[in-house]
Amino acid sequence: MTGQLTREHIGRAEATGLVAQLVRTWVDFYTGWVSAPAAERRRDEIHSDLWEQQTFAREMGVAPFAVAVSIARRAALGVPADLLWVRTERAALRSLPAEQKARTAMNSVTRFAAHWWWVLGAAVLSAIVLTMGMRQLLEPGMPYLEGTIQALTVGSLLAAGVILKAKMPRTAAALIAVGASSPATLYWAPIVMALGILVLLGSTVDLVRRMARNDVVLGALTAVGVLAIDATMVGYVWVGFDAGPVGLLWFAGAIAGAVMLYTVSRTRPPAPVAPAA
């Protein structure tokens, strides 16, 4: 009987330990998104709190099951506050220098995904489109020559953008934005189209952000320039190709867009006005 009670007691104590471990795992998870000092402080405080509660409960002779329930309740009711805390800390984190941000795997993955997701998408899109182009090229008699040329052009633009991303980020974003316009609008495969739309949005936003340099007018001109080039890519394939030489007029839009982007890249944003003394 005593042995039975002891085994039950040990089992319940293990349950407390398991709940505490679950709480620690939750804390380790959500602190992965905040700065290193804030994460370390929150983790150490909760670890200390869990230890203190279990020790106090043992001293008071509280049943392990009741302690486990209490710990679980405290953790569960605190989840909204935890998430709000993460949101506040992340807002503060944006103004911190990079070296102060937590070097956790989660933060690295999040940062990478936030900045490079559309480049990864462009790489996948490029692989799909180039594969399609190569397949068509290898078909006997090359029955889809126009489609093949289009696929190889689009795939090359995307691949060039991916390769240049690290060294020439603005050029890379422009190439990817132009390259993604056709898959986003002309490839009647849902996955390719969805990926194309996402890559087009990501690259355009990145290009506008880089070219605008906090100036709304420069940002707007960049967006218009990208749209003009994209409209050429789509418009020529959609209606211009069948119109013969007249269809080549579509490229006037691309030239105008390219000139606009070049001009914006060479324009200095106006200096901020100093407040009156």
Added chain:
Amino acid sequence: MRRKPGALLPLEAAILDAALQLQRAGEDSFHGFGIARVIADGDETGGLTSHGTLYKALGRLETAGFLSSTWEDADAAAAEGRPRRRLYRVDGAAASVALAVHRQSSSPAPQASGRAAWGTL
């Protein structure tokens, strides 16, 4: 709804109240679970404050200047075989004033009665 600048939330008032109780009892510093226990003792439900809510409130009170905190010596904690504690100290004067203002603002306004009540119409 945004709260007024300087106004205390009920939990923040409870933390300051508990911290002042501990200070009067001769305990200069306290840790998170310790203050949660004191608050629970004075609460009708007796439940311990949730982790996220408690440490977020402690952080706000520290930012507002009512509390200050430091890590205890890691060796001392290791010698006792437990994790190190974050030790908080309360600024007694500032906390007392803030609590007094909180109680004043949260107490219901006196009801006018008799002839004076006509003046409020």
